[in-house]
Amino acid sequence: xxxxxxxxxxxxxxxxxxxxxxxxxxxxxxxxxxxxxxxxxxxxxxxxxxxxxxxxxxxxxxxxxxxxxxxxxxxxxxxxxxxxxxxxxxxxxxxxxxxxxxxxxxxxxxxxxxxxxxxxxxxxxxxxxxxxxxxxxxxxxxxxxxxxxxxxxxxxxxxxxxxxxxxxxxxxxxxxxxxxxxxxxxxxxxxxxxxxxxxxxxxxxxxxxxxxxxxxxxxxxxxxxxxxxxxxxxxxxxxxxxxxxxxxxxxxxxxxxxxxxxxxxxxxxxxxxxxxxxxxxxxxxxxxxxxxxxxxxxxxxxxxxxxxxxxxxxxxxxxxxxxx
Amino acid sequence: xxxxxxxxxxxxxxxxxxxxxxxxxxxxxxxxxxxxxxxxxxxxxxxxxxxxxxxxxxxxxxxxxxxxxxxxxxxxxxxxxxxxxxxxxxxxxxxxxxxxxxxxxxxxxxxxxxxxxxxxxxxxxxxxxxxxxxxxxxxxxxxxxxxxxxxxxxxxxxxxxxxxxxxxxxxxxxxxxxxxxxxxxxxxxxxxxxxxxxxxxxxxxxxxxxxxxxxxxxxxxxxxxxxxxxxxxxxxxxxxxxxxxxxxxxxxxxxxxxxxxxxxxxxxxxxxxxxxxxxxxxxxxxxxxxxxxxxxxxxxxxxxxxxxxxxxxxxxxxxxxxxx
Amino acid sequence: xxxxxxxxxxxxxxxxxxxxxxxxxxxxxxxxxxxxxxxxxxxxxxxxxxxxxxxxxxxxxxxxxxxxxxxxxxxxxxxxxxxxxxxxxxxxxxxxxxxxxxxxxxxxxxxxxxxxxxxxxxxxxxxxxxxxxxxxxxxxxxxxxxxxxxxxxxxxxxxxxxxxxxxxxxxxxxxxxxxxxxxxxxxxxxxxxxxxxxxxxxxxxxxxxxxxxxxxxxxxxxxxxxxxxxxxxxxxxxxxxxxxxxxxxxxxxxxxxxxxxxxxxxxxxxxxxxxxxxxxxxxxxxxxxxxxxxxxxxxxxxxxxxxxxxxxxxxxxxxxxxxx
Numbered sequence: 021x022x023x024x025x026x027x028x029x030x031x032x033x034x035x036x037x038x039x040x041x042x043x044x045x046x047x048x049x050x051x052x053x054x055x056x057x058x059x060x061x062x063x064x065x066x067x068x069x070x071x072x073x074x075x076x077x078x079x080x081x082x083x084x085x086x087x088x089x090x091x092x093x094x095x096x097x098x099x100x101x102x103x104x105x106x107x108x109x110x111x112x113x114x115x116x117x118x119x120x121x122x123x124x125x126x127x128x129x130x131x132x133x134x135x136x137x138x139x140x141x142x143x144x145x146x147x148x149x150x151x152x153x154x155x156x157x158x159x160x161x162x163x164x165x166x167x168x169x170x171x172x173x174x175x176x177x178x179x180x181x182x183x184x185x186x187x188x189x190x191x192x193x194x195x196x197x198x199x200x201x202x203x204x205x206x207x208x209x210x211x212x213x214x215x216x217x218x219x220x221x222x223x224x225x226x227x228x229x230x231x232x233x234x235x236x237x238x239x240x241x242x243x244x245x246x247x248x249x250x251x252x253x254x255x256x257x258x259x260x261x262x263x264x265x266x267x268x269x270x271x272x273x274x275x276x277x278x279x280x281x282x283x284x285x286x287x288x289x290x291x292x293x294x295x296x297x298x299x300x301x302x303x304x305x306x307x308x309x310x311x312x313x314x315x316x317x318x319x320x321x322x323x324x325x326x327x328x329x330x331x332x333x334x335x336x337x338x339x340x341x342x343x344x
Numbered sequence: 345x346x347x348x349x350x351x352x353x354x355x356x357x358x359x360x361x362x363x364x365x366x367x368x369x370x371x372x373x374x375x376x377x378x379x380x381x382x383x384x385x386x387x388x389x390x391x392x393x394x395x396x397x398x399x400x401x402x403x404x405x406x407x408x409x410x411x412x413x414x415x416x417x418x419x420x421x422x423x424x425x426x427x428x429x430x431x432x433x434x435x436x437x438x439x440x441x442x443x444x445x446x447x448x449x450x451x452x453x454x455x456x457x458x459x460x461x462x463x464x465x466x467x468x469x470x471x472x473x474x475x476x477x478x479x480x481x482x483x484x485x486x487x488x489x490x491x492x493x494x495x496x497x498x499x500x501x502x503x504x505x506x507x508x509x510x511x512x513x514x515x516x517x518x519x520x521x522x523x524x525x526x527x528x529x530x531x532x533x534x535x536x537x538x539x540x541x542x543x544x545x546x547x548x549x550x551x552x553x554x555x556x557x558x559x560x561x562x563x564x565x566x567x568x569x570x571x572x573x574x575x576x577x578x579x580x581x582x583x584x585x586x587x588x589x590x591x592x593x594x595x596x597x598x599x600x601x602x603x604x605x606x607x608x609x610x611x612x613x614x615x616x617x618x619x620x621x622x623x624x625x626x627x628x629x630x631x632x633x634x635x636x637x638x639x640x641x642x643x644x645x646x647x648x649x650x651x652x653x654x655x656x657x658x659x660x661x662x663x664x665x666x667x668x
Numbered sequence: 669x670x671x672x673x674x675x676x677x678x679x680x681x682x683x684x685x686x687x688x689x690x691x692x693x694x695x696x697x698x699x700x701x702x703x704x705x706x707x708x709x710x711x712x713x714x715x716x717x718x719x720x721x722x723x724x725x726x727x728x729x730x731x732x733x734x735x736x737x738x739x740x741x742x743x744x745x746x747x748x749x750x751x752x753x754x755x756x757x758x759x760x761x762x763x764x765x766x767x768x769x770x771x772x773x774x775x776x777x778x779x780x781x782x783x784x785x786x787x788x789x790x791x792x793x794x795x796x797x798x799x800x801x802x803x804x805x806x807x808x809x810x811x812x813x814x815x816x817x818x819x820x821x822x823x824x825x826x827x828x829x830x831x832x833x834x835x836x837x838x839x840x841x842x843x844x845x846x847x848x849x850x851x852x853x854x855x856x857x858x859x860x861x862x863x864x865x866x867x868x869x870x871x872x873x874x875x876x877x878x879x880x881x882x883x884x885x886x887x888x889x890x891x892x893x894x895x896x897x898x899x900x901x902x903x904x905x906x907x908x909x910x911x912x913x914x915x916x917x918x919x920x921x922x923x924x925x926x927x928x929x930x931x932x933x934x935x936x937x938x939x940x941x942x943x944x945x946x947x948x949x950x951x952x953x954x955x956x957x958x959x960x961x962x963x964x965x966x967x968x969x970x971x972x973x974x975x976x977x978x979x980x981x982x983x984x985x986x987x988x989x990x991x992x
Binding site for chain 3: 062096323
């Protein structure tokens, strides 16, 4: 999303219409979305929360990149709000036939699919789509290249808020392949909006981000320094194919020792630090399995929150649609 | 479908039971289906039309050829009528295991799937299935080789009827790979039933059809001549692999210049001619992008009509089933 | 499933919680499940049976091995009980990313998927999952290596019960690749629990099973001897790649002559013997097409019963959940 695209996300009444990026959203809006998401949480084993706020509407899940968990999360979120959800694996059909993304979108639009959930490996694709759809259509970014994954940012924010009192006095450490991580980007944006005390980004120098993409964050290459007194430790997934192959990226053992969150380096964080991971995990590479399964891990909580924040966003968009 | 198979499509009370081909259907029946389809149209942005005419019934979408748009269209049509829709990608599983088509059909039949929507690359497959299913099962052809695509023919007919007054005084020009086009076949059949004034089929000689397959149509290889004073211009998708490879089929630039519908040759058509395409489009090959997106294009309208005619057909079949 | 895992399948009140294997279940429980399944049968052409016993619940179909028919059967069973069914083709996404099975399960659990239907090529996977899920989650085995396929066993049992009076005076012959057949295992277990009169397992010596896996069965390599006076003849699917390649397994023609159920050897069975096959069939290899389609075949009946027994099992698990 270009700097001047922030306004793209709102309709003329100032209501959230698309969710492409968290950038430019207010702390007030994020807080409302998290509050709404809390309303969609029920106990494990209880029936999941449902309402009919999207009854009669159709959601198209357009995943140009494969995904099990994010797609399932959006699928369940939409169905639990009463929507018809159309899952389209666009790799396997239209693109093979050479159809352009916009033609796919126009086709779905013409079928009364009025919420498009889009995952794409291309930078700028969700905003591009949002700029071209008809007035009645909303676009949700479900993962865009290394740029943005806003519902992941929201679920991370909700998870942190559930466990830690105040963003302003908090230290959050994100560890791993920061450079290629849309998860780190959206989490950082969300945390900065909420006025996070300190945000540290820890990675091997070869995977360090462009500092301009993470304004206000401290970029660190030593994990002990990075985790010191952290309240929140978020490990990122690393693409296995990058390990040991990318210039300056160590092999698995060395990566795990120096940039995997493990029982040795977690000691530097606060004793009550929570441990996060967006999944799917490479246990023994970016995170030690015992920590992922341990008492401080909030990783499955993140998944639960993911459905809830997606319901909150979808519900809000449904209300905006109903108000027209 | 063999000539003597027309009756296959009706039950003993004369009600439509299968939709394999438009051949042999009456203008009265087509008109009723289009009228019913009109009832399923709502404004863009409004909730799509729904009813419960298939509540409790199960539709099986059996796509032996990949498809995004037609499958999505049938999927939404079925769900908006209250049916359970089972999407089966039959390539990937049973056929790998060597199961015959009929055994797949018998299996679904035994699971109470009583409407089978079938797309297959094989000539005659939908009729073959229709001849073998139990009395309570209906078969809808969703695209059969180069032979038939009846719901496409209906949606094309509806789109034309919405824009032009009278089929009898109308000139329709279909341009492209006529020889391999089930879309052209079904559109031609539909138009002939409605007594179309003049039907012209324009293609390079190498892609011209067997005239016996298009009785009453005029076969032309010059696009200027073919489009002259046309009320309706329908461009067909060409398989990219045929261009420049098939004997006598020109390369992309020459194809576009001579058989692509573009701003130069569209001048030959009437000033208010509508422009159609079944999708997915190869922009810059069989159609100029600016025309596809321009004011005379009814291409997204075709998509909207596609859901509506499928709902009309499904609803009619549901009523036939309820009457038993 | 290990010998001491029988108790794994029940909750502390003795209610069925997981269905991993039929081993250790009582004749009383099997009878109740079959009786419940009978209640879900309706005539062909009538609307399928439905209730809302799983309304609000979410079922995850986790097929790590491809399957059309079993997945469709569980999908329809779940939907006809009012559940949301999430179909996950786990091959194509998470496993590619190196996610462990348990992490996939934990993820779904966290999304309030509380019934997991699992098919896997690995021995012990369903029990392994059942031992690791949270208290509120149930696991149904939908096909496990060559070990177990309990809902198939139940549908076979129901089909036999519908056609034959009394298990105690019955001779059942199972023919084919017994060694690799989870279908044979679960059918045998079900029949032994019901006190079957005589159970014969017929195969080429190279495909004969370990006798310890089939206690009480008679292992035979001559089909005439094996089918003699049988009341029930069940042909098993053979993997085509095993024929003529596995040491001691004859080529197709010889296999069909000696181990295919055909019009010559069926004469040895009782005149009113029923003929079964789990599907998908290799006609002309393990079964003669004319027999599969003939009056004694109950093969499509098995498919219908499959949906019904899955509904019965799911309904029972839903009741167990509601009682918590």
